[in-house]
Amino acid sequence: QVQLVESGGGLVQAGDSLRLSCVASGRTLITNVMGWFRQATGKEREFVTAITWRGGATYSAEFVKDRFIISVDTAKNTVYLQMNNLTPEDTAVYYCAAADRAMVTGIREAYEYWGQGTQVTVSS
Secondary structure, X not given: OEEEEEEOOEEEEOOOOEEEEEEEEEOHHHOOEEEEEEEOOOOOXXXXXXXXXXXXXXXXXXXXXXXXXXXXXXXXXXXXXXXXXXXXHHOEEEEEEEEOOOOOOXXXXXXXXXXXXXXXXXXX
Protein backbone atom coordinates (compact mmCIF):
# COMPACT_ATOMS: atom_id res chain seq x y z
CA GLN A 1 0.00 0.00 0.00
CA VAL A 2 0.97 3.59 -0.59
CA GLN A 3 -0.17 6.48 1.58
CA LEU A 4 -0.37 10.00 0.24
CA VAL A 5 -0.84 13.12 2.34
CA GLU A 6 -1.37 16.52 0.73
CA SER A 7 -0.86 19.89 2.34
CA GLY A 8 -0.50 23.52 1.38
CA GLY A 9 -4.02 24.42 0.35
CA GLY A 10 -5.74 27.57 1.50
CA LEU A 11 -7.55 30.77 0.62
CA VAL A 12 -5.72 33.16 -1.69
CA GLN A 13 -6.56 36.05 -3.98
CA ALA A 14 -6.54 36.03 -7.75
CA GLY A 15 -3.02 36.43 -9.06
CA ASP A 16 -1.42 34.86 -5.99
CA SER A 17 0.73 31.74 -5.88
CA LEU A 18 0.44 28.59 -3.79
CA ARG A 19 2.57 25.47 -3.43
CA LEU A 20 1.00 22.15 -2.63
CA SER A 21 2.97 19.24 -1.21
CA CYS A 22 2.27 15.52 -1.27
CA VAL A 23 4.28 13.18 0.93
CA ALA A 24 4.28 9.53 -0.10
CA SER A 25 4.93 6.67 2.29
CA GLY A 26 4.63 2.91 2.33
CA ARG A 27 5.51 0.91 -0.76
CA THR A 28 6.50 3.92 -2.80
CA LEU A 29 8.87 1.84 -4.93
CA ILE A 30 5.89 0.30 -6.70
CA THR A 31 4.79 3.67 -8.02
CA ASN A 32 6.62 5.44 -10.82
CA VAL A 33 4.15 8.16 -11.66
CA MET A 34 2.79 10.86 -9.39
CA GLY A 35 -0.05 13.06 -10.47
CA TRP A 36 -2.21 15.95 -9.36
CA PHE A 37 -5.92 16.08 -10.03
CA ARG A 38 -8.55 18.57 -8.97
CA GLN A 39 -12.27 18.55 -8.43
CA ALA A 40 -14.43 21.65 -8.27
CA THR A 41 -17.85 21.55 -6.65
CA GLY A 42 -20.34 19.88 -8.95
CA LYS A 43 -17.72 18.88 -11.51
CA GLU A 44 -15.80 15.77 -12.46
CA ARG A 45 -12.34 15.20 -11.09
CA GLU A 46 -9.89 16.36 -13.74
CA PHE A 47 -6.24 15.77 -14.45
CA VAL A 48 -3.82 18.62 -13.79
CA THR A 49 -0.27 17.35 -14.21
CA ALA A 50 1.97 14.33 -13.59
CA ILE A 51 5.62 13.42 -13.23
CA THR A 52 7.80 10.34 -12.92
CA TRP A 53 9.74 9.89 -9.71
CA ARG A 54 13.09 9.13 -11.25
CA GLY A 55 13.10 10.37 -14.82
CA GLY A 56 11.38 13.67 -14.21
CA ALA A 57 9.22 13.34 -17.33
CA THR A 58 6.12 15.51 -17.05
CA TYR A 59 2.74 15.79 -18.71
CA SER A 60 0.16 18.49 -18.08
CA ALA A 61 -3.37 19.39 -19.00
CA GLU A 62 -3.81 22.12 -21.56
CA PHE A 63 -5.22 24.61 -19.09
CA VAL A 64 -2.05 24.43 -16.98
CA LYS A 65 0.06 26.12 -19.64
CA ASP A 66 3.02 27.61 -17.80
CA ARG A 67 1.19 28.53 -14.60
CA PHE A 68 1.58 25.23 -12.73
CA ILE A 69 4.86 23.39 -12.21
CA ILE A 70 5.21 19.89 -10.83
CA SER A 71 8.44 18.67 -9.23
CA VAL A 72 9.72 15.91 -7.00
CA ASP A 73 12.16 15.57 -4.14
CA THR A 74 13.02 11.89 -4.06
CA ALA A 75 14.99 12.24 -0.83
CA LYS A 76 11.83 13.43 0.89
CA ASN A 77 9.38 11.26 -1.09
CA THR A 78 7.54 14.46 -1.81
CA VAL A 79 5.83 15.83 -4.90
CA TYR A 80 5.14 19.52 -5.24
CA LEU A 81 2.69 21.54 -7.28
CA GLN A 82 3.68 25.15 -7.66
CA MET A 83 0.67 27.16 -8.81
CA ASN A 84 1.15 30.70 -10.05
CA ASN A 85 -1.21 33.42 -11.20
CA LEU A 86 -4.20 31.66 -9.70
CA THR A 87 -7.70 32.51 -10.85
CA PRO A 88 -11.12 31.80 -9.26
CA GLU A 89 -11.50 29.01 -11.85
CA ASP A 90 -8.69 27.16 -10.07
CA THR A 91 -10.81 26.79 -6.95
CA ALA A 92 -11.11 23.08 -6.21
CA VAL A 93 -10.01 20.25 -3.99
CA TYR A 94 -6.60 19.15 -5.22
CA TYR A 95 -5.68 15.48 -4.98
CA CYS A 96 -2.35 13.77 -5.18
CA ALA A 97 -2.32 10.34 -6.82
CA ALA A 98 0.17 7.57 -7.56
CA ALA A 99 0.30 5.05 -10.39
CA ASP A 100 2.40 2.02 -11.16
CA ARG A 101 2.98 2.99 -14.77
CA ALA A 102 6.04 3.27 -16.94
CA MET A 103 5.01 6.60 -18.42
CA VAL A 104 3.20 9.67 -17.22
CA THR A 105 -0.51 9.62 -17.86
CA GLY A 106 -3.52 11.83 -17.36
CA ILE A 107 -5.98 8.94 -17.21
CA ARG A 108 -7.65 8.98 -13.82
CA GLU A 109 -8.31 5.23 -13.81
CA ALA A 110 -4.59 4.55 -14.09
CA TYR A 111 -3.96 5.87 -10.59
CA GLU A 112 -4.40 3.33 -7.81
CA TYR A 113 -3.57 5.45 -4.79
CA TRP A 114 -5.08 8.76 -3.74
CA GLY A 115 -4.63 11.30 -1.00
CA GLN A 116 -7.46 12.87 0.96
CA GLY A 117 -7.24 16.17 -0.92
CA THR A 118 -6.50 19.74 0.03
CA GLN A 119 -8.83 22.67 -0.60
CA VAL A 120 -7.67 25.59 -2.72
CA THR A 121 -9.92 28.61 -2.85
CA VAL A 122 -9.14 31.63 -5.01
CA SER A 123 -11.11 34.79 -4.44
CA SER A 124 -11.57 37.46 -7.09
